[in-house]
Amino acid sequence: MTSLWIVVALILGFIITFQIAKASEYVGILRGEEKSRKQNNRINGFMMLAFLIAGLVGVWYCNERLKGKILGEAASVQGERVDTMLYITLAITGIVFFITQIVLFWFAYKYQEKEERKAYFYPHNNKLEVIWTVIPAITLTVLVGFGLYYWFEITGEAPKDAQVVEVTGHQFGWEFRYPGKDGILGKKYFKNIDETKGNPLGQLWDDPANRDDIYVSNEAHIVVGKPVKLVIGSKDVVHDVGLVHFRMKMDAVPGTPTIMWFTPKFTTRQMREKYGDDFNYEISCDQMCGKGHFSMRGVIVVESQAEYNIWLAKQKPQYFAAHPEAAPATPVTTPATGDTTKVAANSTTMK
Amino acid sequence: MSNDATIHVHGAEVTIHEAYEMHDHHHHQSFITKYVFSQDHKTIAKQFLITGMIWAIIGGLFSVLFRLQLGYPDTKFEILETVFGHWAKGGQINPEFYYALVTMHGTVLVFFVLTGGLSGTFANLLIPLQLGARDMASPFMNMLSYWFFFIASIVMFSSLFVQTGPASGGWTSYPPLSALGQASDGSKLGMDLWITSMALFVVSSLLGGLNYIATILNLRTKGMTMTRMPLTIWGLFFTAILGVLSFPVLFSGFILLLFDRHAGTSFYLSDIYVNGQILPNEGGSAILYQHLFWFLGHPEVYIIILPAMGLVSEVMSINARKPIFGYMAMVGSLFAICILAFLVWAHHMFVSGLNPFLGSVFVLLTLLIAIPSAIKVFNWITTIWRGNIRFTPAMLFAIGFVSLFISGGLTGIWLGNSTIDIHLHDTYFVIAHFHIVMGVSAFFGMFCGIYHWFPKMFGRYLNNTLGYIHFWVTIVGAYLIFWPMHYMGMAGVPRRYLDFRLWSSFNQFSDLNKMISIVSIIVFAVQLMFVFNFFYSIFKGRKVRSTNPWGANTMEWTTPINPGHGNWPGEIPEVHRWPYDYSKDGRAYIPQTEPVNPNESMAH
Numbered sequence: 001m002t003s004l005w006i007v008v009a010l011i012l013g014f015i016i017t018f019q020i021a022k023a024s025e026y027v028g029i030l031r032g033e034e035k036s037r038k039q040n041n042r043i044n045g046f047m048m049l050a051f052l053i054a055g056l057v058g059v060w061y062c063n064e065r066l067k068g069k070i071l072g073e074a075a076s077v078q079g080e081r082v083d084t085m086l087y088i089t090l091a092i093t094g095i096v097f098f099i100t101q102i103v104l105f106w107f108a109y110k111y112q113e114k115e116e117r118k119a120y121f122y123p124h125n126n127k128l129e130v131i132w133t134v135i136p137a138i139t140l141t142v143l144v145g146f147g148l149y150y151w152f153e154i155t156g157e158a159p160k161d162a163q164v165v166e167v168t169g170h171q172f173g174w175e176f177r178y179p180g181k182d183g184i185l186g187k188k189y190f191k192n193i194d195e196t197k198g199n200p201l202g203q204l205w206d207d208p209a210n211r212d213d214i215y216v217s218n219e220a221h222i223v224v225g226k227p228v229k230l231v232i233g234s235k236d237v238v239h240d241v242g243l244v245h246f247r248m249k250m251d252a253v254p255g256t257p258t259i260m261w262f263t264p265k266f267t268t269r270q271m272r273e274k275y276g277d278d279f280n281y282e283i284s285c286d287q288m289c290g291k292g293h294f295s296m297r298g299v300i301v302v303e304s305q306a307e308y309n310i311w312l313a314k315q316k317p318q319y320f321a322a323h324p325e326a327a328p329a330t331p332v333t334t335p336a337t338g339d340t341t342k343v344a345a346n347s348t349t350m351k
Numbered sequence: 352m353s354n355d356a357t358i359h360v361h362g363a364e365v366t367i368h369e370a371y372e373m374h375d376h377h378h379h380q381s382f383i384t385k386y387v388f389s390q391d392h393k394t395i396a397k398q399f400l401i402t403g404m405i406w407a408i409i410g411g412l413f414s415v416l417f418r419l420q421l422g423y424p425d426t427k428f429e430i431l432e433t434v435f436g437h438w439a440k441g442g443q444i445n446p447e448f449y450y451a452l453v454t455m456h457g458t459v460l461v462f463f464v465l466t467g468g469l470s471g472t473f474a475n476l477l478i479p480l481q482l483g484a485r486d487m488a489s490p491f492m493n494m495l496s497y498w499f500f501f502i503a504s505i506v507m508f509s510s511l512f513v514q515t516g517p518a519s520g521g522w523t524s525y526p527p528l529s530a531l532g533q534a535s536d537g538s539k540l541g542m543d544l545w546i547t548s549m550a551l552f553v554v555s556s557l558l559g560g561l562n563y564i565a566t567i568l569n570l571r572t573k574g575m576t577m578t579r580m581p582l583t584i585w586g587l588f589f590t591a592i593l594g595v596l597s598f599p600v601l602f603s604g605f606i607l608l609l610f611d612r613h614a615g616t617s618f619y620l621s622d623i624y625v626n627g628q629i630l631p632n633e634g635g636s637a638i639l640y641q642h643l644f645w646f647l648g649h650p651e652v653y654i655i656i657l658p659a660m661g662l663v664s665e666v667m668s669i670n671a672r673k674p675i676f677g678y679m680a681m682v683g684s685l686f687a688i689c690i691l692a693f694l695v696w697a698h699h700m701f702v703s704g705l706n707p708f709l710g711s712v713f714v715l716l717t718l719l720i721a722i723p724s725a726i727k728v729f730n731w732i733t734t735i736w737r738g739n740i741r742f743t744p745a746m747l748f749a750i751g752f753v754s755l756f757i758s759g760g761l762t763g764i765w766l767g768n769s770t771i772d773i774h775l776h777d778t779y780f781v782i783a784h785f786h787i788v789m790g791v792s793a794f795f796g797m798f799c800g801i802y803h804w805f806p807k808m809f810g811r812y813l814n815n816t817l818g819y820i821h822f823w824v825t826i827v828g829a830y831l832i833f834w835p836m837h838y839m840g841m842a843g844v845p846r847r848y849l850d851f852r853l854w855s856s857f858n859q860f861s862d863l864n865k866m867i868s869i870v871s872i873i874v875f876a877v878q879l880m881f882v883f884n885f886f887y888s889i890f891k892g893r894k895v896r897s898t899n900p901w902g903a904n905t906m907e908w909t910t911p912i913n914p915g916h917g918n919w920p921g922e923i924p925e926v927h928r929w930p931y932d933y934s935k936d937g938r939a940y941i942p943q944t945e946p947v948n949p950n951e952s953m954a955h
Contacts, residue, residue, distance in 0.1 A: 003430050010876050017880065021816035025893060028815075037741075040815065044742035047823060048750070055830065062835055069859045070842040085770045086841075093761040100757045104732050108750050111671070111738045119672040119934035120737035128733070129680050129726065136725040140718045140764070147768035148711050154770065155707035171534065171625070190622040191629050202624070236625040237528040238637055240702065240777065244843030244856050247774040251703045253637050254527060255621030258704035278855045286777040286845045288521040290528060290535045291446040294848035 038113070045112030052105035056098075072245070072275060075302075076262040079247030081150040088146055092139060158261035162227035165220060167283075168201060169232075169239030169252040172292030174283055177201060178214040180317060185231065186210025193235070198321035205322065215318035219299045222264060223308045229261040239296065242286035245271070251287055264302045271302075380916075388498075390490035391916040395497050396475035397808060400801070402497075402504060403468020404882060409508075410459035415875050417452045417849070420444040422868025424850045424861075438516070447536050449849040450519035454537065455511065457522025458545070462552055463507070465655040465793045467500050470594075473658055473800050474563045474587045476808065480907035481581050483572025483926065485917045488565035492558050499555035503548045510544035518545035521847065523648065526619040526640050530611045533626040543612070546605050553602045556594050563591040572906070574926035578682070579943065581905050581930045582675060585682050586661020589689040590654050597650040597693070604643030611635070638703055645696035652789045653692040656756075657685060659796020660727065663749040665930075666803045667731060669903045670746035671738030672939065674931035677730045684723030691720045701769040702776050710769050717767035724760050728753060739934070743901070744818030745803035751826045752795040758830075759788025762837065777847075780840020783833045791829045798822075801885070806900050810913045811892030817884040821877055828874035832867050839863070904930045904942045 028036035283298035427442035519537025
């Protein structure tokens, strides 16, 4: 019913507007087209100024209303770099924005048509043009310089002691694998995927490195202050691991593993104290992946090393889920792994 | 051509009556050859424009529908179920429908409206008229270009009605999502129709583009050197070059996608376990498609914006009654943008796992584009400085264009910097950025062109009052809709989410979403008012009584008010000067066709 009323209101509004518009055209012709054109010109010239002022107030008001809802403190060391870069860019583009918009609308208002005014024939001025080529060029060099410095810092090699977690996206959820005590993720092959047989990731059980790998879905745990390196993949379509609080993002591409690392600064509990009890480090899928894209949510729990150890101790390697007969006899054992297998496994699973 | 008539008409004032009479003596056309399968560039321009307008209404309506969902995620609109059946069961848009809507909104507006509708209209209308040609280099190819566009439109439109729905993988249609019917309903028949339609669209674009280039290079009238061409033509020229060089790459990308879908190849597919099924494909790269797509996809945004820049430059100069400031710099920056457009595509892929070093090269090249863009903005502003501005609706849209181009261009500096892009990639910030800089501002360029050249197209004016309302509501609305989205983007809110209630990180903007939805409905309604104004004025608008109603210098205003096929009844006038001699030596304007007076002050 409401929608009907809205439609009726719109139509009525339109008819009235149209009648006024038509009438004003006739009146214009009666009064002399030139005269009414000049009147319109004055109105629109005034509107330019009004729009400028209203716009500036609007920009201020919008900022007042929304600034509290965005960009809470970055929760990772790398995220701070992103924020710094963002503020540097905001400052520079902000200045340019205000100057150019103010000048544009001010000129439009000031130089509206007047009887006595003659437009100034001013086809070019090389000096001026060189100036406003060089200034943006210098500014951009600064921005590129800062940007790339941070970019290489963020995308460079992860520290050697980083904790490795494998993230796999699927329609529509997240799965994680921890390398277990040996510190290596075992090999996997997508044709081995068999959810009914406890092998959702297609791990190759022949690879001893797989014996202690731990599988969890939807919720991952990581340690505060310790770099974490995510090895990201996808089972079906392109997804994206979006970690808004850490300011991190990386696509999950089937067939091509990708890597992202960061150092979380605050535990989930610390963030809850700051931002309320419903706070969670959420993983959002940031690459269109199908009808459930908007609900492809995962959670990362950041906790102290002690808490993490307790959590980890409760997890059983996926090997036992796939081989129930092996489970009771052998508690979490690690097959002997030399350095050679480690290198080999590394090179195949996380390129 | 038959209009190379014996009668030579002196002076500019030719009445409609005379023009028609001359026309009729030489041309006897049936309704079909005159209005349907016409080879007259002016008629083809109108065909492109009207087809584009129909698409714009459809594409705009889609955005209103998905804005309803975003603004009111928990409200049931019974009317939606009445109209869309199971796509909106219980009056709520279901996810597949939502994704189909955003996909078609993007596809339709980017390709069918702002590429086909914008370039198609103004390249066809203005290239021959402003260069002094009787028609395009190949009028027949030109006609084919429209009819391929038409068939592409029909195929795309029909995809809206298939049972599994139209393509729904986003306007970029990344595989594997777009390659696998198992992954999404929209990737079934809808996707095949999408690819077919886009392939036809590419053909149309190439036929058109080659023709525009050939015409601009070969059919300029005597005296019309390249540096005497109006900036509109330069904009359209670079647009055509961009299209001709990049559309084939997109085409190849689509062909490979089609093979992956139906021929069992693995160009884009590898290691896939979808919907409980292990696929045999190995060795392909999903990222390859992204490279092929964005190799067109990025130039595409310049294909959209360069014609708008040209139109705006021209209209701005005429209505400020001043020459465009820095003509050569304007041409140079168009050229620079055209070159750089090919070298920045991977900035859409910073977080795709791209090699960080490669990423850094693309950062550098991307931010370089800011320099020619800045030059253009400063030159536009200087053009209105100390002018004597007439606020025609066209001029308002030109000023609005510059304002939007500044706002949207500056945020490009954020996104082009890979460090910031990590956070902002695929968020509402991106939506805000590209809607302002190439969506709304290209529309402003297009409106600017329509209001300005409507008298040339139809011999009548659009209603001014409606034009003013159209402008002010649209610019205020555009800022109200897209400005706050920057904030949502900084909060990290992802694109293409139809419901945020599940999330604790993104659910803080529901009031804002309501406001945006309401404003977008109002803005859409005002666009419908413009469409009404357009069709009403074709038949009932105030008649144009002088051949040169805006006091402009360019050649289209030396033709009769309603030019026939062939444009000039007599010989094509010769050109003696650049098109921007406004307010020179105390004269309001000096048409390009006027010989240079020996006492004139130095030319530009």
